[in-house]
Amino acid sequence: MTTAAAPSRIKVGIVGGTGYTGVELLRLLSQHPQVELTAITSRKEDGMPVSDMYPNLRGHVNLAFQTPEKAALEQCDVVFFATPHGVAMSQAEALLKHKVRIIDLAADFRLQDLQVFEQWYKMPHACPPVLRQSAYGLVELNREKIANAQVIGNPGCYPTTVLLGLAPLLEGGKKLIDTSNIIADCKSGVSGAGRKAEVGSLFSEASDNLKAYAVRGHRHHPEISEQLQILAGQPVGLIFVPHLVPMIRGMFSTLYARILPEALDTDFQALFEERYADEPFVDVMPAGSLPETRSVRASNVLRIAVHRPEGGNQLVVLVAQDNLVKGASGQAVQNMNLMFGLPESTGLTQVAVLP
Numbered sequence: 001m002t003t004a005a006a007p008s009r010i011k012v013g014i015v016g017g018t019g020y021t022g023v024e025l026l027r028l029l030s031q032h033p034q035v036e037l038t039a040i041t042s043r044k045e046d047g048m049p050v051s052d053m054y055p056n057l058r059g060h061v062n063l064a065f066q067t068p069e070k071a072a073l074e075q076c077d078v079v080f081f082a083t084p085h086g087v088a089m090s091q092a093e094a095l096l097k098h099k100v101r102i103i104d105l106a107a108d109f110r111l112q113d114l115q116v117f118e119q120w121y122k123m124p125h126a127c128p129p130v131l132r133q134s135a136y137g138l139v140e141l142n143r144e145k146i147a148n149a150q151v152i153g154n155p156g157c158y159p160t161t162v163l164l165g166l167a168p169l170l171e172g173g174k175k176l177i178d179t180s181n182i183i184a185d186c187k188s189g190v191s192g193a194g195r196k197a198e199v200g201s202l203f204s205e206a207s208d209n210l211k212a213y214a215v216r217g218h219r220h221h222p223e224i225s226e227q228l229q230i231l232a233g234q235p236v237g238l239i240f241v242p243h244l245v246p247m248i249r250g251m252f253s254t255l256y257a258r259i260l261p262e263a264l265d266t267d268f269q270a271l272f273e274e275r276y277a278d279e280p281f282v283d284v285m286p287a288g289s290l291p292e293t294r295s296v297r298a299s300n301v302l303r304i305a306v307h308r309p310e311g312g313n314q315l316v317v318l319v320a321q322d323n324l325v326k327g328a329s330g331q332a333v334q335n336m337n338l339m340f341g342l343p344e345s346t347g348l349t350q351v352a353v354l355p
């Protein structure tokens with residue numbers, strides 16, 4: 001594998017610094033030993049010191065927000081887009097001309113199929129040639145391509161849990177589970193909806209309540225399906241139901257799959273342990289474990305437990321992650337480390353916060 005040589009300090013710009021994934025990038029990158037934060041944008045808060053909005057960053061980030069027009073993004077080595085869908089692709093070609101690498105936390109560079117992108121995101125793609133050269137930023141599945149890419153489509157938060165929870169069962173066309181009928185029952189904390197004002201995110205709407213949403217179709221379904229097909233070498237039938245749960249951070253996915261009769265003797269615990277043995281951010285817990293969202297809060301680690309209720313033919317995989325870290329900003333920093341030839345864990349060794 002060839003990796004790019006890292007500049008002594010990586011000059012980083014963040015577009016969309018006031019949002020939840022933006023401030024999470026700032027928290028992580030302000031502690032990263034190889035990073036120099038150079039520009040942080042907000043259209044609404046131009047001139048406001050970052051620490052006035054986010055006092056947790058006092059003494060750690062001494063910059064002020066600037067409009068994207070004022071920020072010298074072209075002087076950065078890498079720009080993170082922590083913005084709504086459609087923003088990164090409108091600026092990608094201009095930045096690439098200045099050899100700036102791009103990591104988009106939105107969906108502009110996730111789906112390879114243009115038609116599917118346009119169907120779900122209701123906008124034409126602004127730069128299909130850049131999309132074709134980009135890499136899907138799920139490091140554990142796509143390491144080599146990411147290391148050599150200029151543009152990364154950082155995965156959606158739900159897809160990260162579902163893909164890492166299913167990869168050991170499907171990779172390389174393995175015949176272990178019924179691929180026509182996998183169920184992903186997924187739950188997210190309210191920060192998954194971002195910081196913008198929305199009725200559904202109000203305390204009086206989201207607290208003391210649990211609800212499913214987008215059962216008829218969610219834009220993460222085609223993203224998961226596209227990647228599962230790449231993994232399995234064939235289409236995979238998936239039912240995906242997201243839920244909103246009354247917590248701020250955290251995501252929990254319960255995945256159900258039927259074991260094929262010829263695979264009933266498989267040691268699934270060993271399969272998962274071996275697959276992720278060298279992965280710093282995927283923890284396969286001991287047999288019988290029950291992961292919890294609080295065990296990954298504020299950390300880039302995703303925890304998995306594999307169960308086979310009553311030793312039967314049903315496999316249940318439990319996956320917990322922090323939607324803002326491994327599900328978004330932490331994963332984006334992991335991608336940056338890989339693109340710049342740094343050890344993947346640089347700046348990402350935070351232990352989860354309990355209780």
Ligand SMILES: NC(=O)C1=CN([C@@H]2O[C@H](COP(=O)(O)OP(=O)(O)OC[C@H]3O[C@@H](n4cnc5c(N)ncnc54)[C@H](OP(=O)(O)O)[C@@H]3O)[C@@H](O)[C@H]2O)C=CC1
Binds near residue numbers: 021196
């Ligand atoms: N929240 C989560 O758990 C996850 C989020 N993501 C994705 O990451 C991206 C950011 O999410 P999140 O932080 O939650 O969103 P927020 O709504 O919290 O923040 C969005 C940010 O983008 C800026 N922004 C909005 N429109 C534009 C624009 N047209 N041009 C430049 N800047 C703009 C906003 O600031 P201002 O308006 O002042 O410019 C704000 O800083 C989204 O695409 C989201 O889907 C991915 C995985 C998980």
Ligand SMILES: CC(=O)N[C@@H](CCC(=O)OP(=O)(O)O)C(=O)O
Binds near residue numbers: 189190191193
């Ligand atoms: C709880 C909640 O609302 N979650 C968001 C998904 C989070 C996310 O950021 O996904 P994208 O990056 O693909 O937009 C949702 O379901 O729309």
